[in-house]
Amino acid sequence: MEYFTPVSAAIGGLLIGLAATLMLWTNGRITGISGIVSGVLIPSKTDTLWRVCFVAGLILGPLAYIAVSGQGPTIVTQASPLLSIVAGLAVGFGTRLGSGCTSGHGICGIARFSKRSFLATAVFMLTAIVTVYVTRHLVGGS
Amino acid sequence: MEDANSTIDKAFNVKALVWVFLSGLLFGLGLTISGMINPAKVIGFLDVAGNWDPSLALVMASGLAVTVPGFHFILKQERPLFETKFFLPGKADVDPRLISGAALFGIGWGLAGLCPGPALAGITSLDSSVLSFVAAMLAGMLLHYFLLETRD
Known part of the structure; x- marks a missing residue:
């Protein structure tokens, strides 16, 4: 567990939870990133503007961090652009089919004690862990 | 929506x-x-x-x-x-779409280490893998819309 960063993980998690709570309190909506983004992509008459505002904040968040701390976040990608395309397609299609991702099911759905969200979270955690096991230890061999 | x-x-x-x-x-x-x-x-x-x-x-x-x-x-x-x-969200029942969608999402998440929130938040890094992932993710969402969602 040499890479474990408990303090920053706990603080970051609190901020994420606070963000989702603020959204429900002020706007009455679930902070599900995949749902919000697909709503920007496929605009509706009544629910586009707030989604754009949320996504703008989400994208500016890391820049606010850079402005305050003076350093950029570490972003290390191990997947090639081609593999990233395959992964992106699966995530885009899968989150729509499964009605949510880590935020909507994992942070908000579980907080509402939704049976669907508990199950979805267990399933995507499991397939992600198996995928990493296969690519890292069976095929990749590192 | x-x-x-x-x-x-x-x-x-x-x-x-x-x-x-x-x-x-x-x-x-x-x-x-x-x-x-x-x-x-x-x-x-x-x-x-x-x-x-x-x-x-x-x-x-x-x-x-x-x-x-x-x-x-x-x-x-x-x-x-x-x-x-x-x-x-109105749905309460577990259906095959929920399970297969979550399973597919997990595979993509495991392949790249990216899910929708961090991927979007990371686009200003201009990392080519993050950008390719986000473009494909949006395409995947559109594909689902055109194939499986009812439009009015």
């Missing part, structure tokens, strides 16, 4: 939109501080057979430590501050 009761856009409620922007900003900040914006760190959590990094579990736990009591309290209110009602 669309709800006739929704007033935030129609009323152009600037105050409400500012709060939504702020929650997006906090969310992006939380992803950055926690390190979840970094695909290598997410893979470190998913790689239970390697040098396991439990950080992601702690991020979820501390997020839930806020949302569980927060949602409980808020949903007891009659309505949110700037809307006429709460907009909560």
Whole structure:
């Protein structure tokens, strides 16, 4: 567990939870990133503007961090652009089919004690862990 | 996706939109501080057979430590501050779409170490893998829309 960063993980998690709570309190909506983004992509008459505002904040968040701390976040990608395309397609299609991702099911759905969200979270955690096991230890061999 | 009761856009409620922007900003900040914006760190959590990094579990736990009591309290209110009602997912039953969608999402998540929030928050890094992922993710969402969603 040499890479474990408990303090920053706990603080970051609190901020994420606070963000989702603020959204429900002020706007009455679930902070599900995949749902919000697909709503920007496929605009509706009544629910586009707030989604754009949320996504703008989400994208500016890391820049606010850079402005305050003076350093950029570490972003290390191990997947090639081609593999990233395959992964992106699966995530885009899968989150729509499964009605949510880590935020909507994992942070908000579980907080509402939704049976669907508990199950979805267990399933995507499991397939992600198996995928990493296969690519890292069976095929990749590192 | 669309709800006739929704007033935030129609009323152009600037105050409400500012709060939504702020929650997006906090969310992006939380992803950055926690390190979840970094695909290598997410893979470190998913790689239970390697040098396991439990950080992601702690991020979820501390997020839930806020949302569980927060949602409980808020949903007891009659309505949110700037809307006429709460907009909560209506489906309650587990169906094959939920399971297969979550399974497919997990495979993509494991392949790249990216899920929708961190991927979008990471686009200003201009990393070519993050950008390719986001473009493909949007394409995947559109594909689902055109293949499986009913349009009016």
